[in-house]
Amino acid sequence: GIFFFRNRHALGVSVMHHYTTFSTSLTQFLLSRYFAFCALFVFLFLVIATYNRDYVDSMPPDRDLSKEIEEYAEVCGSLTSDLEGTGPERFWIYFVTPTYVRPQQIPELIRLSHTLKLAKNVHWIVAEDSTSCSPQTAEVLRRSGMPYTHLISPMPAYFERFLRKPKGVSGRRAALQWLRHHLKDLDSQRAGILYFGDDDNTFDLKLFSELRKTMSVSMFPVGLVGDYGISSPVVKDGRVVDFLDSWADSRKFLVDMAGFAVATDFLMSRPSAIMPYLPGHEEDRFLQSLDIELEDILPLADNCTQVYVWHTKTLERDRGVIQHPKGWRTLDTNLGSLYEVARYLGLSDVNASR
């Protein structure tokens, strides 16, 4: 593709060069047309920039927003069990994972379930951006054998219009809502730790013992984030004093979604704390809504000198399209069942022309 583009470019320059010797007025016409195009792009850019800026700055405050947009959440299934082991660190980590249907979804959830199973005493809250409970996700959760809550909470249609969509926010909001409700029913509200862990990130088992030290809010380094390749609080004399993160914008807490945890009793003491639908600012605004200052943050992972979580990303790919091989029938081979499974797992469609 790029070669033909260059080819065309050379051709264009050559034409322009010779052409000016024949007709200046036509050149001017061409130039004006060129400028018209440029002007159009500048105009479009300004429209888009204004449109998005408006969205971030003048969006109604969160409580009013909830009246304007319809939020919907549902519990698909839940499994609780008794805590394992003994000792003071015997409480739940509520691990919140927003997810959505895509060809990579099921393997992502499966390999994350392996980590969480080894971590022990993790209650996995999986919230799907969907209007219906996915049986594939339910199966992964059931098979994991660990305590879980399966939620659905689609992104409100209001946000479809924006270029940069607040991904996973509706899921995390539903998880917060479920957690508050769940904790109210428990005897002790000092019941655990809230942590947001996406389905493609990577978690060292050491992270989980660190998380259990959280008193109100804790923070720690995250690898593979931004231009620095790492995001972390700056810690001096055992206290968080600043942040090392390549992207500041107007944020107060420069922290990745996977870089902090909140004790559930502290969360319950902040009944209005909520995550807003603001792409890139979800962490910061959620932490601000907890009404904390830098001195309230407990630095973990050896005073923020170790990396126990990585913002790995899995390559997205489209569903495949299977071309049925000639000479074999779906009924007397494995192909019929295999096509069904490939469809069920969201891996492939089958070419209808078979």
Added chain:
Amino acid sequence: GIFFFRNRHALGVSVMHHYTTFSTSLTQFLLSRYFAFCALFVFLFLVIATYNRDYVDSMPPDRDLSKEIEEYAEVCGSLTSDLEGTGPERFWIYFVTPTYVRPQQIPELIRLSHTLKLAKNVHWIVAEDSTSCSPQTAEVLRRSGMPYTHLISPMPAYFERFLRKPKGVSGRRAALQWLRHHLKDLDSQRAGILYFGDDDNTFDLKLFSELRKTMSVSMFPVGLVGDYGISSPVVKDGRVVDFLDSWADSRKFLVDMAGFAVATDFLMSRPSAIMPYLPGHEEDRFLQSLDIELEDILPLADNCTQVYVWHTKTLERDRGVIQHPKGWRTLDTNLGSLYEVARYLGLSDVNASR
């Protein structure tokens, strides 16, 4: 980008249209120049195609090759332990993972170690494409608590010249060499199963109980492979009769690296079996070197109707470059130690201008 391309295109057509009315000879010149470009590209394409074809077809046979190129392998460390559990399926799965240094490497190995730990009775052979033993990889292996062998085996310099390099082959060859040596020392050569599992793929725990059924060679579906989104044998009446895979080329066995397993006693009965340095053809040629036919293959995963392994790929990214924040010193904050760890883990470099 695409908009400017269209812009230029419209401009070119407009110029061409008016131009023909002025000078036909110049148009011919332009056209001939255009054809010259085309001819150049066709020529380049033929050169590249010939170059690569030559490489695949006329490369010396494997044993001669080993005299021409220098192969080097070394054992960095190894840990063995007793088999867990009881029953007839109590033997080792030798899980071969080639790997190389990159920012994602350590998290990849960590999360794979979680799966392998749960799978039980897995001996993890990790072979690095490197001339020196990486202490970071050694640490992951040691901390996993599972039996492992840590190898290094750099790709021979001979292959650096090729556009499409045989990635991971030197590691798998070293692993095969180590395994043959290791099995010779054991009392029973029916000691386990050989499986090639890359560090970014995803493995359901069900895969491992399937692998243990392998008699000589077994095969099963792999998700997220090729244009079909899946690769699998075609099974009729319990026998492998063909393959469903979007990429055929001249391969006999259309199977992904993660889509087959070999019993170690069968491997030992084929002393000349080896994986050649042929990008895209490694699996096929290795299986051919085992001297098997379709009827020797045992279809697993419910007669190849279930997906227990996925060819997930992790997004590659460059090392970050940390800009040291003004106002903080590395010595009296966490930053000095954190920079060291970020460098050690291959996540980031630090801007020298601090």
